Amino acid sequence: MxxxxxxxxxxxxxxxxxxxxxxxxxxxxxxxxxxxxxxxxxxxxxxxxxxxxxxxxxxxxxxxxxxxxWRPVSLAEVEALPLAQTGSAPDDVVLGQQRLRGLRAGLDQLSPRTREIFLLHRVEGYSHAQIAARMGVTVSAVEKQVAKAVLFLAEWMDRI
CATH class of the missing domain: 1.10.8 (Helicase, Ruva Protein; domain 3)
Structure with missing residues (x-):
């Protein structure tokens, strides 16, 4: 006991x-x-x-x-949301789609751990401390993985 x-x-x-x-x-x-x-x-x-x-x-x-x-959203917040842009030029749409495909390909080049940490931070909005707690690593390790991913993806996107 x-x-x-x-x-x-x-x-x-x-x-x-x-x-x-x-x-x-x-x-x-x-x-x-x-x-x-x-x-x-x-x-x-x-x-x-x-x-x-x-x-x-x-x-x-x-x-x-x-x-x-999950947090409550007020009616004022909903009404303040910007409407979708309807006047985008077709060339801009195609360019945006190409860049998105390039980013996805770059993400696929990252190690699974680095990709998970990067997505948790940049897409899901978790702090470095939250990710460290979730994955059982130090905050410093999370910071290094995020920096590694950002550097790699920036270089990757410059090449495409």
């Missing part, structure tokens, strides 16, 4: 160091233990502590993502 209490303290410290409140921390830890229990029904877990650490980080990342995507 003491080992479990020590583990819970470690998980709390980890989540508090990542800016989670006590309530968020307790909920994430409870969910991680529940997932471990469910997982153990069908499979053997060789490293339960590692499983819990990874799971608690994933639970928090899922919660952050869920909250950041």
């Amino acid at each position: 003491e080992a479990v209490n020590v583990l819970i303290l470690k998980l709390r410290k980890l989540l508090h160091s990542r800016g989670r409140t006590s309530d968020e921390t307790d909920e994430a830890i409870q969910e991680a233990f529940l997932r471990l229990q469910r997982y153990r029904q069908d499979r053997h877990v060789q490293e339960p502590e590692a499983f819990l650490v990874r799971t608690v980080i994933n639970v928090v990342a899922d919660d952050i993502r869920r909250r950041s995507r």
